[in-house]
Amino acid sequence: QVQLVESGGGAVQAGGSLRLSCAASGNTVSISTYCMGWFRQAPGKEREAIAWFDPDGRVNYAESVKGRFTISRDNGKGALYLQMNSLKPSDSSMYYCAADHGYDCDSGFVRPDIFAGYWGQGIQVTVSS
Numbered sequence: 330q331v332q333l334v335e336s337g338g339g340a341v342q343a344g345g346s347l348r349l350s351c352a353a354s355g356n357t358v359s360i361s362t363y364c365m366g367w368f369r370q371a372p373g374k375e376r377e378a379i380a381w382f383d384p385d386g387r388v389n390y391a392e393s394v395k396g397r398f399t400i401s402r403d404n405g406k407g408a409l410y411l412q413m414n415s416l417k418p419s420d421s422s423m424y425y426c427a428a429d430h431g432y433d434c435d436s437g438f439v440r441p442d443i444f445a446g447y448w449g450q451g452i453q454v455t456v457s458s
Contacts, residue, residue, distance in 0.1 A: 331355045331363075331447045333426045338452035345456070346414045351426030351449060353407035361404035364434035367411050368441060369422040369454075376425070378438040380411060389438070394420075416456045423451040 337349040349367070353360055366381025366389075379391045380400035388400055399412040409426055429437050429446025437444030 333449035335426045335449045335452040338454045340455040343458050349411040351409040357407040360407050363428045363430045365409045365428045366438050368425045371422040376441045381438040383435040418456045418458045421456045425451045
């Protein structure tokens, strides 16, 4: 079992920046082999994966955040980060840290409807115009 806890959310004006952090605990001995990433879900909308590491450690971004958000991880600390710049009101959402393992551990990021890994409790990001 892996527990994930997000921090760093809040309210910011459009054009501003926030940095989300995710701390993993529990069975994290092999956390470096996990796919880890970030989802978000706004009210009335489906949950979408916005940034994640695939099984080969390559970074993937949703088009909606590409060039503005940067994902990074520190396996030694069991931590995942999301630097969000040039924020827009459309980025307002609940943000979730997620992790999964296995040879196809990124499949749930590509198709969030089949994600079967671990979730954090979520953290709110609100961007005002």
